[in-house]
Amino acid sequence: MAVFRIDRFGPSEAAANAVRERIAALLKRRPGGRRQTNPRLIRAIEIALVAGIGVLLPIIMYQGLGPVPKPPTAPAPTPLATPSAEIGPINPFRTANAPAAPAAPADVGENLSETTLNLSLHGTWIDAKGGTAIIKTPDEKQGRFAVGDTITSGVTLDRVERDHVVIIRNGVREALRLIDRDSAAGASAAAPGGAAPAAFAGDGMAAIGHFIVAMPETDEVGGMRLVLQPADDVDRFEALGLVPGDRLVAVDNQPIDRDIAAGLEAIAMTQGRKSVTLSIERDGVVMPIVIAMPNETVAMPND
Structure with missing residues (x-):
């Protein structure tokens, strides 16, 4: 431990300077004493900060001032193929506001067996909803049936054509033709x-x-x-x-x-x-x- 001797009865300028030098030397040797930072390190840090700001600033400006991105949309469904129109039989008595008769499919008519049920077809009418038929049922009653209606138990009307209708009997298609045509x-x-x-x-x-x-x-x-x-x-x-x-x-x-x-x-x-x-x-x-x-x-x- 350093011991200072101060002559309080005879102080001098030289003694005061000596004390100052010793105190300054002690402060430099303390672990927490102020140290001088390398100027090159400070310059390198400043350059890195400026470069980072230069990179981030354009990105921030583009995000804030650029065009708004469109939200993602689901892909449009593929349109179903529309069957081409076919020319059906011409009705010479059809009026201007009456619907044209659709073309008969290839799986009806002569390719279907005649039904053995006690049914009689008295008339057909073709319209935009598929048509209706006038049919006499086994109970000797006549009625008007639209496509999809039940004619009798287990028998439904499937299709209406000009001179016959197609019925579904227990899952099997059969033809019913106009009587005495x-x-x-x-x-x-x-x-x-x-x-x-x-x-x-x-x-x-x-x-x-x-x-x-x-x-x-x-x-x-x-x-x-x-x-x-x-x-x-x-x-x-x-x-x-x-x-x-x-x-x-x-x-x-x-x-x-x-x-x-x-x-x-x-x-x-x-x-x-x-x-x-x-x-x-x-x-x-x-x-x-x-x-x-x-x-x-x-x-x-x-x-």
């Missing part, structure tokens, strides 16, 4: 003297003479009704006192209502008669019109 067509062609008997048309329509066709049509509430349309000659049709679109409500005073099957059968029963009285509804008014057959002259509406 061939014989009716032959009788119509062989009518003597240009007579015009009433007959079923191939797609659920019924013809009276050469100028009148009764065809099913869907009304505003989804029900079916029979309307009258010209077969080919509009002038002759209108000369009978009819207007295209007249609703047929009775044949020879036999009401039809919404029973399409009964209406078609009533028209078929007019074959061979000298005259037919058609009760039509037009603009909410029902009027009878007498059609003379086979010359198809017309009597004025009865008062």
